[in-house]
Amino acid sequence: MAITAAMVKELRESTGAGMMDAKKALTETDGNMDAAVDWLRTKGLAKAAKKADRVAAEGLVGVAVDGGKGVAVELNSETDFVAKNADFQKLVAGVAKAALDAADVEGLKAASLEGKTVADALTNAIAVIGENMTLRRMQKVEGDVVVSYVHNASATDMGRIGVLVALKGKDESGIGKQIAMHIAATAPLALNEAALDPAVVQHELEVQTAKALEENASSAKPKPEQVIHNNIIPGRMRKFLEEVTLLNQKFVINPDITVAEAAKQAGVEVIAYARVAVGEGIEKKEEDFAAEVAKTMAGGN
Incomplete structure (x- = not known):
């Protein structure tokens, strides 16, 4: 190639x-x-x-919280200009509130919003604003307390990144908001090791094994292979798990303790979280402008 x-x-x-x-x-x-x-x-x-x-998709993430229940929804648009549109922002806010009583995206599309379904409201908005839009996903968490945080907010409860944190216990210190901001910054892959995708762990193990063996082979004083497999690789995997699982991450506000320890000191337990970023996971389509112009010119001859 x-x-x-x-x-x-x-x-x-x-x-x-x-x-x-x-x-x-x-x-x-x-x-x-x-x-x-x-x-x-x-x-x-x-x-x-x-x-x-x-990623390339534009739009907004909207969040809504009602007691011990919270949701985050992602509405995509073709351009970020639409995200600044008052009608689009009103739609995002309405959809987020409707999502509190929906089980999933399909259920949300059928939910009621100002006398019509969410799906119909979205169709109407497309006709009015003149740009294609998609209700891409929603995430929901529940706990004794749910706290939300929006990063790069465009309006109240909506922006580029929406975070929800579900806590067990009473949040009297405001630790929930601090942990939500931590999540926005660090983008953990899972709550803890048990919740991490086994395929992600296996892939990282393969990379770290290949890396450790290659480093050892090129070392002036190579270690016994038993040391590589029993000490070095497990050590690197422990560090990986600390970096990508929320409860094991060093708390950004106090790096001397983990997020789990910070929550415990505040008298609560983090039982779930959600982090939704606009366009996350959608690959950007790169346009070759010069090639497109050449193609157009060739077609006109």
């Missing part, structure tokens, strides 16, 4: 690797971007790429 400058640029931006390293990684993996990231990590030249940095 031909390795283009655009591919090298994308890999460099997502991993921080140097140009030649990025090009070699793509060459070694026949242009497979995900495999190239793993190749760079194995060589110790990059951390895991954050695919969320390559």
